Amino acid sequence: MHAQVPDGYDPRAFEPFAVTVDLAVFTLRDDRLHVLLVRRGEEPHRGRWALPGGFVLPRESADTAARRELAEETGLSAGTAAHLHLEQLRTYSEPDRDPRMRVVSVAYAALGPDLPEPRGGGDAADARWLPYGTQGALAFDHDAILADAHDRVGAKLEYTCLATAFCPPEFTLGELRRVYEAVWGVALDRPNFRRKVLSAQGFVRPAQGPPRLTGGRGKPAALYRAGGATALHPPLLRPERRETTT
Amino acid sequence: MHAQVPDGYDPRAFEPFAVTVDLAVFTLRDDRLHVLLVRRGEEPHRGRWALPGGFVLPRESADTAARRELAEETGLSAGTAAHLHLEQLRTYSEPDRDPRMRVVSVAYAALGPDLPEPRGGGDAADARWLPYGTQGALAFDHDAILADAHDRVGAKLEYTCLATAFCPPEFTLGELRRVYEAVWGVALDRPNFRRKVLSAQGFVRPAQGPPRLTGGRGKPAALYRAGGATALHPPLLRPERRETTT
DNA sequence: TCAAAAGTGTTCGGTTTACACCCATGG
């Protein structure tokens, strides 16, 4: 681009772009994947659910804007929100995606452990956790963004240590397994899951305290913390749909 | 975002954003990975190499702009350029990434078979294919973009059929293997590579013509075409660096 | 004493790896 910037290029010469961030925030509530949505209070799409988000301010990066919006929309303290996993998805730039003006939106996926019900972070419209799949048609192109985010998260569970981002600082292997099961929508073999997780170096590390805890009934489970690794070797592959040709 | 758009929001109220695309265009020239770069003719970074790119026009999407710039910068016909693989990488939006103004850039990775030397696609500065790794320090944040693009392409070779995008319509398995070797910088076992590729359904399909061809010396190789698949099952994993702990 | 969840062991079968070996062609 920069190579052929017209020398006297004036960015105000034609209608400017607005740049926003849109957030697909996922969490696990009682073993179901939930997504954070806000109800639109204005036209267009008044009354429809939409992804939270907002404008990128003149002196901040999209990453910074996304982190700021994440804190505002979840109603969490900035310190807590700073710990949530946040990653850029892709940018949506169809000219007519917003009928009011030219808006280019950088989409993000965020995820965290069971988060509290969002308390009005300044905006009037209500914000809620909805079980993923029950949200119906969203405003603008947010259906596509949300689907892309879900695909991305599901794929990254396979070959990264992302799953720990859904868990509290200390967690059991059962909780970790339920992350995979909720996002993928499949049941995993418990013994094999345990072995795979423990053999992948850097994925989890035992919590050093006298680690025991109960999740209701059953034998108390050992507690673990996230290991330092980000990549998962070997990967934890999603069980493949049974092919008819096999 | 849209939920809390101020009702009377005027996008001209503060300094607008410019939105651009930057392209990391890869090709294979005599078994080496090359990148398309343009020499900057103006400040800042006059004389430095940079990624090709340009502004997103008021009525086009970033994808459209990237495709248009790809055709212009490579000097290929629009028809030919339309066949190149193009995919969005991510968006770079640090406030000071361009000292002249606020520029948000959507980065793309593009790749194609051995392409001709770029003929001046309208811009004065020269454009060239440089062997990847020999390009030195690029202008702006283009070092980071190029590195991200290379990482992405290398990773996608593992679990997608992307490698065929580096090949002409009909290609031999040796040519396909050299794509992997050039991008990954490793040598692959020829017999095992062949079996993996042929057993992955939809990756390649035999060219029906009486397929024979010579690549110089040696036995003529059968010709293949890209199969319809985009995902690669099972994946073709990069040989892992030998760990000291093994 | 039973249900539920954690944790361990074992078997079986397919896949991957590291080779050896033959084939066809140009110099």
Place this chain on the structure above:
DNA sequence: CCATGGGTGTAAACCGAACACTTTTGA
């Protein structure tokens, strides 16, 4: 006739899915 690259075969090592079994808790 040799070097070069294409193509086939194979045995050992490895890995993963499936499932039996024990342990420890709450009800």
